[in-house]
Amino acid sequence: MEPKWQRNSISRKRIGTVLSLIGLVFTGWALWSVLQGPPPGETQQAGGVGRVPLQPVPCALPALLEDLRAGVRDGSPVYRKYLRETFIRAAVAAAVASPIQELPLLFAQEREAAVLEVVAMAIVTHAGVAEDVNLLRPLLDRLARETAPPSRAALVRALARTRGPASTLLKQLDTLTYEELIRDPAPEVREAVVANLLAEDSVNPGFQDIPDNAIAVAARSADPQVGGRILEGISIRDASAESVDKVLVLLRSDQVPLRRGAAAALGTLGGAHARRAMDALATQYRIESDKNVRKKILEAVARLGLGSAVPILVSLRGIDSTLDAEIDIWIEALRLNRQQWAHLQQEKERLAQARGL
Amino acid sequence: MKSCSHSRLVSVAVSILTLAVTGPAVFSIAQQESLSSNLTQSTDMPQLGDSLTGAEAVVPPGPEPFFPAPTCWAGLRELDRNQDLESFRAALRQALMNDDFLLTAYLRERIAELANTNPQVARDVMASSESAQGDELVTLSAAMERSSGFSTPEVVEQLITTAETHADPQHRIAALQALKTQPSLNATQLDRLTVLGKSEDPIASQAILAIGHVMANDRARAEEYMSRLLDVAQSQKNPAAARLALEMGVDRGISFETASVQRLTDLLLHHPDRYTRQMAGLVLTFARDTDAALRAFQQAFQQEKNFCPRWDMVRFIVTVAGAQALPLLKELAASDPRFQPDYLEYKELYDSGMVDYAEVFWAKKTQHDECEWETIGRDD
Numbered sequence: 001m002e003p004k005w006q007r008n009s010i011s012r013k014r015i016g017t018v019l020s021l022i023g024l025v026f027t028g029w030a031l032w033s034v035l036q037g038p039p040p041g042e043t044q045q046a047g048g049v050g051r052v053p054l055q056p057v058p059c060a061l062p063a064l065l066e067d068l069r070a071g072v073r074d075g076s077p078v079y080r081k082y083l084r085e086t087f088i089r090a091a092v093a094a095a096v097a098s099p100i101q102e103l104p105l106l107f108a109q110e111r112e113a114a115v116l117e118v119v120a121m122a123i124v125t126h127a128g129v130a131e132d133v134n135l136l137r138p139l140l141d142r143l144a145r146e147t148a149p150p151s152r153a154a155l156v157r158a159l160a161r162t163r164g165p166a167s168t169l170l171k172q173l174d175t176l177t178y179e180e181l182i183r184d185p186a187p188e189v190r191e192a193v194v195a196n197l198l199a200e201d202s203v204n205p206g207f208q209d210i211p212d213n214a215i216a217v218a219a220r221s222a223d224p225q226v227g228g229r230i231l232e233g234i235s236i237r238d239a240s241a242e243s244v245d246k247v248l249v250l251l252r253s254d255q256v257p258l259r260r261g262a263a264a265a266l267g268t269l270g271g272a273h274a275r276r277a278m279d280a281l282a283t284q285y286r287i288e289s290d291k292n293v294r295k296k297i298l299e300a301v302a303r304l305g306l307g308s309a310v311p312i313l314v315s316l317r318g319i320d321s322t323l324d325a326e327i328d329i330w331i332e333a334l335r336l337n338r339q340q341w342a343h344l345q346q347e348k349e350r351l352a353q354a355r356g357l
Numbered sequence: 358m359k360s361c362s363h364s365r366l367v368s369v370a371v372s373i374l375t376l377a378v379t380g381p382a383v384f385s386i387a388q389q390e391s392l393s394s395n396l397t398q399s400t401d402m403p404q405l406g407d408s409l410t411g412a413e414a415v416v417p418p419g420p421e422p423f424f425p426a427p428t429c430w431a432g433l434r435e436l437d438r439n440q441d442l443e444s445f446r447a448a449l450r451q452a453l454m455n456d457d458f459l460l461t462a463y464l465r466e467r468i469a470e471l472a473n474t475n476p477q478v479a480r481d482v483m484a485s486s487e488s489a490q491g492d493e494l495v496t497l498s499a500a501m502e503r504s505s506g507f508s509t510p511e512v513v514e515q516l517i518t519t520a521e522t523h524a525d526p527q528h529r530i531a532a533l534q535a536l537k538t539q540p541s542l543n544a545t546q547l548d549r550l551t552v553l554g555k556s557e558d559p560i561a562s563q564a565i566l567a568i569g570h571v572m573a574n575d576r577a578r579a580e581e582y583m584s585r586l587l588d589v590a591q592s593q594k595n596p597a598a599a600r601l602a603l604e605m606g607v608d609r610g611i612s613f614e615t616a617s618v619q620r621l622t623d624l625l626l627h628h629p630d631r632y633t634r635q636m637a638g639l640v641l642t643f644a645r646d647t648d649a650a651l652r653a654f655q656q657a658f659q660q661e662k663n664f665c666p667r668w669d670m671v672r673f674i675v676t677v678a679g680a681q682a683l684p685l686l687k688e689l690a691a692s693d694p695r696f697q698p699d700y701l702e703y704k705e706l707y708d709s710g711m712v713d714y715a716e717v718f719w720a721k722k723t724q725h726d727e728c729e730w731e732t733i734g735r736d737d
Contacts, residue, residue: 056430078467079437082460093425271706271711336647337678341713341715
């Protein structure tokens with residue numbers, strides 16, 4: 001079955017053709033300037049010591065990897081970033097231009113996690129540029145076989161930049177999914193999954209599966225802290241009704257971090273769900289035992305209702321006297337009548353700071 | 358419940374909530390900032406950390422895929438190890454001559470990274486920028502902007518003096534750009550920048566941007582900065598610069614107090630230029646006292662007669678008052694039936710349960726794009 005993003009690619013090709021015309025101009029100009037090289041004589045400074053610290057050389061992928069290996073040991077972070085970007089671009093350019101594929105070979109023989117990650121990123125970029133998910137196969141096969149946790153985490157991190165969300169692609173490619181990887185014995189692998197999920201919406205905005213996938217992964221996590229962090233970091237505004245229901249169930253979990261994450265996630269819902277979510281949150285507040293979950297609930301209620309949240313917040317006073325001051329700050333902030341969550345949040349923080357809270 | 362499918366571009370826009378407040382006015386703002394900063398490129402420089410991703414890459418049409426190869430360099434590892442500014446500058450000149458943006462970005466960030474911990478590097482950069490020109494100067498100024506090593510009082514003093522007195526406009530601009538990331542400016546420094554803000558472009562716009570950006574870093578004293586920006590807006594002969602000064606108040610996480618609100622209201626109701634009035638109104642949507650802003654928008658609606666300025670006021674009213682504005686909108690629509698469809702659309706959205714104006718804005722079907730085109734067509 002073809003991946004969903006390929007079906008979507010027709011509409012994106014319309015955008016793509018416009019962008020590609022710009023891309024053509026760019027590539028022509030870039031190629032021309034590269035071929036030009038530094039003009040003779042101008043590498044000598046006028047009126048100063050003539051210094052040419054750098055020499056242009058043809059891009060050789062193995063050499064770039066060796067530079068990166070050395071850079072990992074003793075180079076500056078900025079230098080390592082530069083090498084990463086240069087390698088990725090050089091690798092993709094070579095992969096696109098030539099029938100001889102160097103990249104899979106370099107990938108197969110790489111053992112060092114930090115360098116492996118960069119080669120994997122190049123593979124992911126190549127797959128995106130060529131619009132061919134099958135180019136991801138070496139990466140996915142390696143992930144299935146690789147035993148060293150740092151390398152496995154590196155491979156997962158490289159998946160952050162797929163064309164189309166990896167949370168969906170992995171399912172369609174019949175390979176290890178995020179639902180399975182979130183239960184990986186190695187904490188760094190689980191971390192990599194969390195980081196990828198939290199970034200998916202900004203790398204591939206607008207894909208409807210993203211919140212649904214994240215919720216499913218959070219629910220599958222064996223570690224409630226991990227599941228809770230995922231829920232706290234996402235917007236579920238575009239989630240399906242079934243997924244919203246899952247989050248409402250997680251609000252009643254016996255695990256504190258999951259309840260906290262669910263409360264935070266519910267706060268991101270749009271107007272259509274607001275009433276139902278506010279009622280569920282208020283009900284949970286009354287029976288909730290953890291103070292931090294209660295705080296999150298207050299925030300979510302304020303966010304969902306803005307001005308209309310005031311009566312609910314008033315009704316929650318007295319249930320936990322240590323949080324009455326917090327309720328009062330929300331009410332005061334809401335009375336300033338801000339019409340957007342971002343602005344309400346700013347006012348509330350300002351008031352909290354002024355109170356030393 | 359799933360919302361309707363978004364095109365990817367719309368979804369990117371949705372995630373930029375700032376646009377939700379400003380609506381079509383944003384387009385004119387974007388135009389203005391680009392007009393004012395067209396002599397410099399530091400803000401447009403690609404960031405080194407921006408990985409080229411499969412999600413963003415462009416493939417030109419045609420039978421053969423083509424992808425541009427980067428330039429590769431020998432000697433960079435040695436360069437990275439030594440901290441000699443002259444070598445960096447020489448490498449920068451090579452990078453610029455080859456239009457190698459990756460290398461330029463690396464050098465810029467490496468210089469900033471070194472200046473963070475080594476005050477001598479910061480001093481050397483300041484000294485050597487004197488002899489730099491063109492893109493090299495822009496890059497050094499961008500490095501200064503990125504580094505905390507340039508936040509000392511001596512540096513600020515030197516930058517402002519350069520901005521005031523240097524014979525070469527490029528150096529004055531570069532100095533003003535480097536000021537943008539300062540954590541704060543004192544009253545005297547603000548006064549000096551205000552004088553520059555009241556002068557001519559391109560210096561005026563850069564001074565305005567410097568005041569505006571530092572204001573966002575120093576929010577506790579925002580009124581002091583805004584008062585200077587309002588001084589500039591009221592004295593500037595160039596309407597684009599006046600609007601830029603006002604625009605510095607938009608979406609900075611700042612809510613404006615009474616003194617600023619009064620002056621903004623005055624501009625909204627009395628400034629001769631329609632677009633300056635519009636910008637003043639937009640800034641007023643960030644007033645702490647939303648009732649005062651609401652009254653101002655109501656009055657402005659009555660004074661304006663044309664559709665587009667009135668549409669601005671309708672939008673601003675909803676921005677500050679949300680569903681509570683519906684009775685007022687109903688009255689305005691009764692007095693001016695051109696706005697009856699807008700009133701009905703807003704009512705339907707709020708009745709459906711929406712509360713956040715950001716959601717309402719994007720869900721509203723009619724955006725009156727013709728008013729936006731009016732903005733694009735004007736001559737300044």
